[in-house]
Amino acid sequence: MANKQQQTEITTRHVNVYYGAKQALFDVNLAFPKYQLTALIGPSGCGKSTFLRCLNRGNDLLGHTRVSGEFQFEGRDIYDQAVNVMQLRSQVGMVYQQPTPFPFSIFDNVSFSQRMSGEKNPHKLAAIVEKSLRQAAIWDEVKDNLQQSALALSGGQQQRVCLASVLAANPKVILLDEPTSALDPVATAKVEETLQQLKANYTIIMVTHNMQQASRISDQVAFFLDGKLIEFNATKKIFLHPQEQMTSDYLNGKFG
Amino acid sequence: MNKQLFNSSKEIRQDKLGRLLVYSALTVVLVLALAMLYFIFSKGIATFTQNHINFWDFLTRSNWNTDNLQKPDLGAWALMVTSAETTLLAVLVTTPLALVIAIYIVVMSPKIGGRIVQPLTELLLGIPSVVYGFVGLTLLIPFLRNWAGGTGFGVLAASLVLALMILPTITSLAVEALNGVPQSYQTFAYSLGCTKWQVIVHVLLKISAPNLLVAVIFGVARAFGEALAVQMVIGNTVQLPLGLFTPAATLTSKLTTDMGNTIDDTLASNALWSLALLLLVMSLIFNLLAKLVLRRSQSRESISR
Ligand SMILES: Nc1ncnc2c1ncn2[C@@H]1O[C@H](COP(=O)(O)OP(=O)(O)OP(=O)(O)O)[C@@H](O)[C@H]1O
Ligand SMILES: [Mg+2]
Numbered sequence: 001m002a003n004k005q006q007q008t009e010i011t012t013r014h015v016n017v018y019y020g021a022k023q024a025l026f027d028v029n030l031a032f033p034k035y036q037l038t039a040l041i042g043p044s045g046c047g048k049s050t051f052l053r054c055l056n057r058g059n060d061l062l063g064h065t066r067v068s069g070e071f072q073f074e075g076r077d078i079y080d081q082a083v084n085v086m087q088l089r090s091q092v093g094m095v096y097q098q099p100t101p102f103p104f105s106i107f108d109n110v111s112f113s114q115r116m117s118g119e120k121n122p123h124k125l126a127a128i129v130e131k132s133l134r135q136a137a138i139w140d141e142v143k144d145n146l147q148q149s150a151l152a153l154s155g156g157q158q159q160r161v162c163l164a165s166v167l168a169a170n171p172k173v174i175l176l177d178e179p180t181s182a183l184d185p186v187a188t189a190k191v192e193e194t195l196q197q198l199k200a201n202y203t204i205i206m207v208t209h210n211m212q213q214a215s216r217i218s219d220q221v222a223f224f225l226d227g228k229l230i231e232f233n234a235t236k237k238i239f240l241h242p243q244e245q246m247t248s249d250y251l252n253g254k255f256g
Numbered sequence: 257m258n259k260q261l262f263n264s265s266k267e268i269r270q271d272k273l274g275r276l277l278v279y280s281a282l283t284v285v286l287v288l289a290l291a292m293l294y295f296i297f298s299k300g301i302a303t304f305t306q307n308h309i310n311f312w313d314f315l316t317r318s319n320w321n322t323d324n325l326q327k328p329d330l331g332a333w334a335l336m337v338t339s340a341e342t343t344l345l346a347v348l349v350t351t352p353l354a355l356v357i358a359i360y361i362v363v364m365s366p367k368i369g370g371r372i373v374q375p376l377t378e379l380l381l382g383i384p385s386v387v388y389g390f391v392g393l394t395l396l397i398p399f400l401r402n403w404a405g406g407t408g409f410g411v412l413a414a415s416l417v418l419a420l421m422i423l424p425t426i427t428s429l430a431v432e433a434l435n436g437v438p439q440s441y442q443t444f445a446y447s448l449g450c451t452k453w454q455v456i457v458h459v460l461l462k463i464s465a466p467n468l469l470v471a472v473i474f475g476v477a478r479a480f481g482e483a484l485a486v487q488m489v490i491g492n493t494v495q496l497p498l499g500l501f502t503p504a505a506t507l508t509s510k511l512t513t514d515m516g517n518t519i520d521d522t523l524a525s526n527a528l529w530s531l532a533l534l535l536l537v538m539s540l541i542f543n544l545l546a547k548l549v550l551r552r553s554q555s556r557e558s559i560s561r
Binding site for chain 2: 101
């Protein structure tokens with residue numbers, strides 16, 4: 001039996017992405033170990049968000065994109081014709097850079113995905129909402145105001161409500177696209193702490209521009225440059241002994 | 257003391273002149289509006305103050321007999337009912353259709369929708385009402401006559417013409433309402449595993465509901481206020497519209513039909529002014545309703561901001 005830590009949740013091979021005629025990703029190969037947090041770093045426009053969107057078929061929604069390559073998730077190819085895309089998206093949840101809660105109550109936000117998949121039992125919904133809000137470490141702040149609009153919350157609270165909404169869908173993988181770039185240091189610390197706890201049960205892939213953040217909470221780091229994967233390694237190795245000159249240049253602030 | 261500080265400069269004079277222009281324009285508009293309100297109001301109540309028509313009778317009776325000055329029998333009830341009925345029918349027919357078209361434009365096929373369907377609806381928006389009436393007269397009336405017998409003129413014909421007229425109104429406002437829902441909500445809903453249908457119903461329609469309601473209210477207001485096109489196809493008989501093929505008359509169509517045929521300061525003329533007053537009050541109510549809906553949804557959002 002393989003050790004829990006060494007199983008891979010998602011494996012990608014030879015990923016190429018084109019926006020119209022423009023190629024945004026070139027032959028990216030990455031494997032994401034189960035129950036670990038992988039940080040994607042690199043200068044603006046290098047294709048981090050594009051790569052993240054591949055993993056929940058978010059690129060399908062953009063219309064003019066073409067994705068090729070292999071994406072193994074639980075023994076199946078994410079882009080297989082037979083894959084139920086809605087099912088996939090609830091298993092590979094995504095939290096965006098700007099918090100995007102719906103202009104509904106906190107309860108309706110967090111219970112949204114369950115209600116959409118047909119859950120009507122109010123007790124079950126309430127239980128799921130509470131569990132998800134607790135996991136997202138915001139239960140104590142909002143438990144008395146679940147009927148209040150989610151838009152009344154601060155940015156950091158909204159971001160954690162979004163995280164709770166994603167968790168309520170029962171995902172296996174959580175994708176985060178710069179989840180703390182709109183937050184102040186206190187809120188950022190809260191989200192980081194939450195993510196570290198979530199690692200026990202979820203595989204997390206996170207885009208970040210914050211190198212301290214990557215070094216604080218990630219297990220692996222993937223460094224992208226101009227649509228190519230330059231280096232992928234354990235976080236310690238990347239920060240202490242980068243193999244590639246470009247990686248160390250980037251980490252030392254020489255460009256980007 | 258620095259004298260320059262107290263001298264008026266060119267900019268200040270310009271500013272003063274600009275302000276003067278704006279305020280005088282405002283005054284003109286305000287005076288015109290007030291004068292019109294006063295005019296309609298004073299003429300409109302003459303029926304009751306000079307001709308001694310009972311106000312309650314005017315609201316509840318259905319005859320329109322202004323010739324017998326000894327015993328005039330004058331009531332707008334049938335007109336009001338017809339106005340309400342044609343408007344309601346038109347809105348009921350048009351709203352689902354407009355919503356489907358708007359959803360098609362915004363969600364299903366923004367390309368075809370934006371390039372072909374939307375310009376088309378905007379074109380329809382600019383067509384004068386007499387043209388709609390003419391189309392109804394030459395296409396719809398013969399069709400109804402063949403299909404249901406009778407003359408073809410009546411409530412149904414008027415409702416269908418109105419339905420066609422308010423289709424572009426409601427559609428274009430509904431498109432605006434749907435486009436007002438931030439894309440991020442849709443993206444988030446999809447990423448939570450929603451189907452397109454769920455995104456449309458539970459995100460787009462739900463969030464834009466107040467603005468969609470306002471679109472319908474504007475449709476109602478336009479249908480209620482339309483005179484010419486209705487007059488051309490409704491048959492112009494003052495009676496309670498008991499069937500869909502009954503010839504009838506609405507508040508506005510009665511006004512246009514009789515307008516040229518009355519002498520000032522007679523009962524017949526004053527009664528028409530009373531209709532105008534009634535219409536004014538109604539359109540005021542529609543406007544207030546729209547404002548109320550918007551204010552409520554906005555205050556909900558601003559509280560939650
Ligand atoms: N929807 C799109 N249509 C066309 N081109 C796009 C689209 N999204 C991204 N691109 C292009 O693809 C490349 C990669 O963009 P991407 O958003 O993945 O970068 P990123 O690494 O996430 O950058 P940032 O750190 O600024 O978010 C860029 O050159 C960008 O211009
Ligand atoms: Mg990005």
